[in-house]
């Protein structure tokens with residue numbers, strides 16, 4: 001029995017692979033290496049280069065390794081790109097997932113863990129968001145993921161698959177042992193941008209808007225350490241193996257930090273007073289997005305070990321410094 005991890009050479013997928021390999025599981029990765037890197041993975045993990053939308057390829061990997069479980073990470077994830085090129089997202093995230101699920105069902109896969117996103121909720125500024133509020137994604141990215149959730153729910157009903165859908169909040173940090181981290185060169189997320197500024201890899205950064213209805217006027221987000229997120233996937237797999245019901249679960253800690261707070265923590269951790277200019281709002285940013293996280297804790301018994309912004313930033317900084325040296 002082996003677990004197939006799609007997008008396993010990417011940022012979050014590679015942390016899942018490390019967590020599974022650390023737990024002694026047999027893991028097989030498929031990745032098209034569009035944003036993933038095979039050197040992030042341990043040497044004992046089988047890697048097959050190819051696309052999740054290629055039914056023949058996926059069938060051959062499932063048959064080669066006797067796969068019964070699937071963790072589906074492979075996706076495009078940049079919200080502004082999804083707005084300017086929606087068909088790319090519906091093709092890559094939705095249509096290819098349809099093919100992947102169809103292939104998995106035909107080949108007898110029993111359990112699926114799917115990477116979804118808080119973007120399915122849409123503009124829900126305010127109180128922590130629970131899984132049962134009405135979903136209303138406002139970007140093609142969020143919609144492409146929500147459609148995939150729905151396909152999985154319907155396929156599970158029709159074909160007896162079991163699944164856990166995990167809705168990620170703001171994922172950051174890097175493997176505490178320094179084996180993986182956010183490695184794609186084009187940074188769009190706040191913590192990676194800020195640590196790059198601290199490392200002198202960019203002259204400055206911008207704070208996008210200070211007139212939001214939040215305590216300091218900047219947006220508030222629930223930053224979750226990627227290692228805790230990976231553990232949530234491992235816990236979800238154990239839960240399904242022991243007969244757990246299909247579930248949709250938020251992955252966040254249930255507390256938020258503002259952009260200014262994050263920038264201050266990056267300056268304190270790195271001891272670099274880099275330039276952070278006040279800029280205009282970035283289109284489409286809700287003021288506050290924080291997870292209600294009781295359901296995942298109760299359902300999976302998930303116990304995060306890295307709920308500490310300083311630790312998240314320190315790990316992201318250490319990884320970025322390592323990457324900088326590697327690429328020098």
Ligand code: UDP
Pocket residue numbers: 170188189190191193205206207208209219220221259282285
């Ligand atoms: N942000 C910022 N400057 C940057 C990048 C991000 O002020 O260079 C802000 C962004 O406007 C949002 C928060 O940081 O309020 C988190 O953005 P990120 O892109 O990391 O994640 P998102 O919440 O959009 O998924």
